[in-house]
């Protein structure tokens with residue numbers, strides 16, 4: 732592991748222009764369960780019944796049973812050392828952007844400025860009936876589950892299965908991935924397209940791919956150059972320390 736950490740830090744310090752793709756695994760140490768690990772959200776809520784736009788349209792009150800559980804966890808969550816390490820690397824000019832599949836806003840809370848929210852965010856909610864959009868704080872005043880003034884139940888502005896990725900986010904994610912020299916992939920099973928295409932876009936553009944996860948994924952044997960096994964908090968802090976030390980000696 733020592734050798735691989737040094738190799739990853741060297742790649743990041745020398746090549747710079749590091750784009751990051753994050754998944755639910757980076758927020759597990761903030762108390763937010765991921766989706767597909769044991770005890771994950773999809774173990775308790777079948778995504779076919781709770782996470783598709785068809786399910787929401789058919790029975791929004793039922794989907795709000797899952798959303799309410801997520802809201803409580805999201806409200807209590809704070810950035811962890813993994814989010815903080817990425818913000819530090821952005822401030823040092825090493826990280827050029829974070830493409831996140833997460834809707835928790837923890838990258839921005841940790842200080843990252845260049846964040847692409849590929850699956851939207853839970854900060855605002857929209858009405859599928861009349862198109863109104865309100866903030867989460869305002870929605871809280873509307874009772875539970877939150878209803879629009881027109882009477883329909885509001886939907887968080889997160890991407891459900893069956894919905895398109897927001898146009899701007901899709902374009903910006905491809906731009907960031909196609910212009911990076913290193914892609915750091917953290918805490919994702921890479922099961923869901925098109926987010927899981929980003930490491931391939933980066934690779935085709937000549938980037939090296941570094942993957943941080945508790946266990947290998949299907950990326951590990953195909954597109955990953957350096958696999959760092961372990962919890963994102965500890966690995967990213969260590970990787971950031973080593974990268975910054977090399978950057979300081981080079982500058």
Ligand code: APR
Pocket residue numbers: 753754755756757759760765766767768771832833850917918919920921922923943944945946948961962963964
């Ligand atoms: N440190 C590093 N990796 C971790 C940690 C941790 N502390 N905890 C879990 N992981 C890893 C798991 O091993 C797994 O590979 O994070 C990954 C989480 O995978 P998923 O639960 O599938 O989450 P994600 O990849 O983000 O899912 C993508 O699927 O359901 C949709 O919209 C949802 O954005 C989500 C998308």
